[in-house]
Amino acid sequence: MELVEPELAALQLRGVSKRFGSVVACDAVDLTVRAGEIHGLLGENGAGKSTLMKILLGLVHRDSGTILQGGEPVTIANPQQAAALGVGMVHQHFSLIDPLTVWENVILGDTGKVDRKAACAGVTRVAERYGLPIDPLARVDRLSAGERQRVELIKCLRRDPRTLILDEPTSVLTLAESGELFSVLRRVVQDEGRAVILISHKLAEITAATDQVTVLRKGKVVFHSETSQTGQQELARQMVGREVSLRAEGAALGLLPVERRVADPPPAAAAAEPVLALRDVVVELAGLRVLDRLSLEVAPGEIVGLYGVEGNGQVVLGDVLSGLMELSGGRIEIDGQVVDPARPGALTRAGLGIVPEDRHRSGVALDMSVAENLLMKSLSEFGGRALLSRRAMREAASRLAEEFNISAPSMDAPVRSLSGGNQQRLVLARELSSKPKVLVAAQPTRGLDVGAIEDMYLRLRRVAADGVGVLLISTELADVMALASRIAVISSGRINGVLPTQDATAERLGLLVGGVVAA
Amino acid sequence: MRLPSLPIAPALVRQPGATHGWRVAGATVASVAIALALSAGLIAWTGDSPIASARAIYDGSVASQDAWTTTLLYVAPLLLVAVGSCISSSAGVFNIGQEGQVMIGALTGAWVGLRLAISGPVLLVLVALAAAVGGAMWAGLCALMHRTRGVNVVVSTLLMTFIAAQVVSYAVNTSWFLQESRMNGGLVSSESNQLPSAARLGSFGHYPDLRINGGLIIALVAAAVVALLLARSRWGFRLRLRGLNPRVAQHAGVRVVALGAIALMISGAFAGLAGMVLLTTPVGTNRLQPNISGNIGWDGLLVALVARQRPVVAIPVALLFGALRSGGGFLAATGVPPYLVDVVKSLLVLAFVLPGVLVTMLDRRTRAASSTRSVTSRAVVTNEVVA
Numbered sequence: 001m002e003l004v005e006p007e008l009a010a011l012q013l014r015g016v017s018k019r020f021g022s023v024v025a026c027d028a029v030d031l032t033v034r035a036g037e038i039h040g041l042l043g044e045n046g047a048g049k050s051t052l053m054k055i056l057l058g059l060v061h062r063d064s065g066t067i068l069q070g071g072e073p074v075t076i077a078n079p080q081q082a083a084a085l086g087v088g089m090v091h092q093h094f095s096l097i098d099p100l101t102v103w104e105n106v107i108l109g110d111t112g113k114v115d116r117k118a119a120c121a122g123v124t125r126v127a128e129r130y131g132l133p134i135d136p137l138a139r140v141d142r143l144s145a146g147e148r149q150r151v152e153l154i155k156c157l158r159r160d161p162r163t164l165i166l167d168e169p170t171s172v173l174t175l176a177e178s179g180e181l182f183s184v185l186r187r188v189v190q191d192e193g194r195a196v197i198l199i200s201h202k203l204a205e206i207t208a209a210t211d212q213v214t215v216l217r218k219g220k221v222v223f224h225s226e227t228s229q230t231g232q233q234e235l236a237r238q239m240v241g242r243e244v245s246l247r248a249e250g251a252a253l254g255l256l257p258v259e260r261r262v263a264d265p266p267p268a269a270a271a272a273e274p275v276l277a278l279r280d281v282v283v284e285l286a287g288l289r290v291l292d293r294l295s296l297e298v299a300p301g302e303i304v305g306l307y308g309v310e311g312n313g314q315v316v317l318g319d320v321l322s323g324l325m326e327l328s329g330g331r332i333e334i335d336g337q338v339v340d341p342a343r344p345g346a347l348t349r350a351g352l353g354i355v356p357e358d359r360h361r362s363g364v365a366l367d368m369s370v371a372e373n374l375l376m377k378s379l380s381e382f383g384g385r386a387l388l389s390r391r392a393m394r395e396a397a398s399r400l401a402e403e404f405n406i407s408a409p410s411m412d413a414p415v416r417s418l419s420g421g422n423q424q425r426l427v428l429a430r431e432l433s434s435k436p437k438v439l440v441a442a443q444p445t446r447g448l449d450v451g452a453i454e455d456m457y458l459r460l461r462r463v464a465a466d467g468v469g470v471l472l473i474s475t476e477l478a479d480v481m482a483l484a485s486r487i488a489v490i491s492s493g494r495i496n497g498v499l500p501t502q503d504a505t506a507e508r509l510g511l512l513v514g515g516v517v518a519a
Numbered sequence: 520m521r522l523p524s525l526p527i528a529p530a531l532v533r534q535p536g537a538t539h540g541w542r543v544a545g546a547t548v549a550s551v552a553i554a555l556a557l558s559a560g561l562i563a564w565t566g567d568s569p570i571a572s573a574r575a576i577y578d579g580s581v582a583s584q585d586a587w588t589t590t591l592l593y594v595a596p597l598l599l600v601a602v603g604s605c606i607s608s609s610a611g612v613f614n615i616g617q618e619g620q621v622m623i624g625a626l627t628g629a630w631v632g633l634r635l636a637i638s639g640p641v642l643l644v645l646v647a648l649a650a651a652v653g654g655a656m657w658a659g660l661c662a663l664m665h666r667t668r669g670v671n672v673v674v675s676t677l678l679m680t681f682i683a684a685q686v687v688s689y690a691v692n693t694s695w696f697l698q699e700s701r702m703n704g705g706l707v708s709s710e711s712n713q714l715p716s717a718a719r720l721g722s723f724g725h726y727p728d729l730r731i732n733g734g735l736i737i738a739l740v741a742a743a744v745v746a747l748l749l750a751r752s753r754w755g756f757r758l759r760l761r762g763l764n765p766r767v768a769q770h771a772g773v774r775v776v777a778l779g780a781i782a783l784m785i786s787g788a789f790a791g792l793a794g795m796v797l798l799t800t801p802v803g804t805n806r807l808q809p810n811i812s813g814n815i816g817w818d819g820l821l822v823a824l825v826a827r828q829r830p831v832v833a834i835p836v837a838l839l840f841g842a843l844r845s846g847g848g849f850l851a852a853t854g855v856p857p858y859l860v861d862v863v864k865s866l867l868v869l870a871f872v873l874p875g876v877l878v879t880m881l882d883r884r885t886r887a888a889s890s891t892r893s894v895t896s897r898a899v900v901t902n903e904v905v906a
Contacts, residue, residue, distance in 0.1 A: 322766075322769075322770045323769060323770050323772075324766055324769055324770065344769065344772045344773060344774045344775075345771070345772025345773075348771075348772055349772075354770075356770075361766060362764075362766040362767055362770055363767065364764070364767060365760055365763040365764040365767050365768075366763075366764070367763050368759070368760065368763055372756070372760075376756070376760060376767070376771045377771045377772065379753045379756060379757075380753070383753075386748075386752050386753070386754075387747075387751045387752055387753075388751055388752065388753060388756065390751070
């Protein structure tokens with residue numbers, strides 16, 4: 001295997017654009033990746049990083065712009081062409097098949113005869129060259145996250161890529177494993193002249209491991225620099241953007257709609273007992289701490305925004321608060337009472353309502369009727385000892401549907417037939433109908449259109465104005481800025497810092513989101 | 520730790536809305552016609568007359584009151600098994616071991632009936648209770664294996680059937696257990712003694728005319744009660760919720776794991792009760808025999824499958840299967856090979872089950888094809904583009 005010519009390995013994007021419907025995912029992006037360098041790509045959710053990489057991999061077709069390799073324009077119409085050009089990617093979510101062994105996973109997609117001995121030898125050869133020790137005969141489901149990452153890297157490296165893309169490679173790794181990964185990457189670029197694109201939102205990683213850094217925001221390149229010429233503060237500011245401070249100022253000056261001020265806690269609230277308190281909550285999945293001593297308090301009448309990049313433990317926290325998971329450690333208090341979330345119905349009885357992130361997964365039963373979905377948590381109120389009264393259920397459901405503006409063909413229609421916004425309001429109606437003391441709303445605006453988002457904002461503000469504590473889990477900065485009076489930033493399963501919304505500047509939020517502990 | 524739960528029933532036992540009911544009905548008519556044509560072809564090919572065969576099935580199942588009596592004797596256990604299956608699969612637990620649960624129910628029922636020296640109707644009640652408990656426990660073993668070792672319920676219920684057959688065979692071949700008593704040093708066969716008459720389900724009506732056995736009444740009442748419970752009770756609501764979305768059920772305070780185990784055991788109890796009906800009605804010899812079930816468990820499962828988990832619909836389906844059983848026996852007596860009767864029966868089952876599955880699959884495919892674009896772009900916009 002000869003070294004690749006540096007000039008040929010350089011990958012250049014000029015004015016690459018891609019839109020999905022009305023959403024512009026990439027807007028005239030220029031990006032130059034040189035051989036022998038690690039190029040950091042920084043940006044929040046929705047900044048357009050993944051779309052850009054999918055264009056390079058031939059999974060998404062660009063609308064306009066050119067891609068050059070070694071100065072020559074190239075077309076990447078499909079993943080095969082991308083592979084032929086030497087573009088390889090390690091995805092954030094591993095694409096390994098658990099019950100197969102390491103060598104079987106590595107040769108997946110190869111053509112020709114399967115030769116176990118040769119395949120194992122190949123795996124060992126690549127593993128030794130890059131210092132990625134692995135047993136080719138081990139089954140993947142027995143491996144740790146770090147070892148799986150190694151398998152993904154070996155899969156990629158053995159195809160001898162000129163450009164290696166890594167998407168959030170450390171999100172499942174321990175600190176030591178991350179360190180190993182970066183020393184391997186260093187070897188890959190320095191000794192072999194390959195190019196590496198490192199997608200990350202962790203500022204420390206970007207500043208420590210990359211040579212060049214590009215920041216994307218809303219599909220545009222907003223910043224580019226040699227890493228040595230910039231710092232974490234600068235990058236944080238660029239990643240989150242100016243709008244934060246503008247919004248915060250607007251809030252402070254009372255320029256934003258009046259309702260948002262209703263959400264502010266009354267002066268006494270600071271002294272009030274928290275209605276929801278998470279204390280050192282730990283959840284371990286497959287040996288990994290997904291929630292790592294997470295602590296957070298929500299006072300009555302207050303909206304607290306839990307903000308962070310996707311994949312930092314928000315989904316698991318949502319599952320815990322839906323009663324779908326046991327805690328590995330710590331405790332949850334609702335209105336001063338310790339509640340075991342895994343006990344069926346305990347959270348509801350204690351006064352917690354939740355609008356889950358994925359309503360089809362844990363919010364509604366799509367094939368049950370509107371009435372059944374609305375009332376499933378309050379069955380005891382309808383009918384006699386054994387049988388439910390259908391009429392009473394239909395009447396109660398109609399009242400809720402009217403109150404929450406749910407338009408459904410009938411109360412007996414399956415929830416499947418409702419639009420996304422109506423399904424979302426249905427879940428909200430059900431959770432609020434039991435008069436909760438705390439409402440958790442996870443990504444409540446995801447997949448909704450502008451009108452439905454406005455409606456959801458209004459309803460959440462009203463809920464808080466009625467004295468309910470609201471925990472808003474969101475990856476949308478716009479959501480938390482518009483609704484929350486305090487913003488807690490989650491990173492790698494722990495709260496990295498809590499800011500009053502007025503004090504939330506781009507730099508401070510960016511540093512917290514980027515895993516830099518609050519200054 | 521994610522809380523464990525019993526596995527979800529395969530998609531084929533769940534029906535989507537009633538919207539495509541007409542298409543399913545049309546497809547069913549067509550596929551039944553095809554199955555009948557294929558059956559006729561097969562019978563003609565083996566050298567018999569299709570028309571004479573159809574006539575024989577008709578004569579043996581519904582042509583006379585006598586034939587009706589036989590048919591209805593089969594309907595009772597079939598319906599009981601099917602009603603139990605409706606409960607477990609509504610809860611999203613796919614029990615396919617009814618055959619074994621029927622056998623164990625018959626075994627425990629026979630043991631109580633032969634060992635307890637009680638006379639009068641109390642004995643019959645005790646036999647029924649013992650059979651139900653036996654079937655429930657046999658199914659409960661599968662729930663236990665799932666809970667403790669994560670063994671798949673579909674696999675364990677199936678395999679436990681073969682163990683049940685061995686247990687029954689052992690029981691009727693072991694003198695201290697249930698083998699018939701030796702009389703005057705003669706030979707003993709592999710069956711139990713005959714149950715005392717107090718432990719038999721009576722019939723009403725006049726022999727040789729139409730006679731309705733008590734087992735049928737039990738089965739019909741069970742079907743009606745279960746249908747009402749599933750549709751209207753709080754318990755039935757939780758059961759259906761668990762089957763349709765276990766996560767939502769858990770969120771709504773349902774004890775998902777326990778309820779799944781209970782549903783599986785109730786399903787086993789109904790199968791055990793079917794075993795008791797086979798043991799105590801004139802459909803058999805009132806003795807425990809190794810082949811006492813004679814595939815009633817499997818057929819009852821098919822009844823539930825065809826009826827798609829609706830106990831009331833299971834009544835006519837069980838009637839059809841009962842008629843095929845009695846008519847098939849009659850047909851075999853006219854010289855058509857018995858395996859051909861089984862082939863005809865299987866073809867009919869396929870004809871009833873396939874249309875629903877096919878229409879659902881086609882719907883899903885067209886929906887997937889039409890929504891691929893929007894789904895991908897939406898997914899890309901919401902999560903992926905995004906990181």
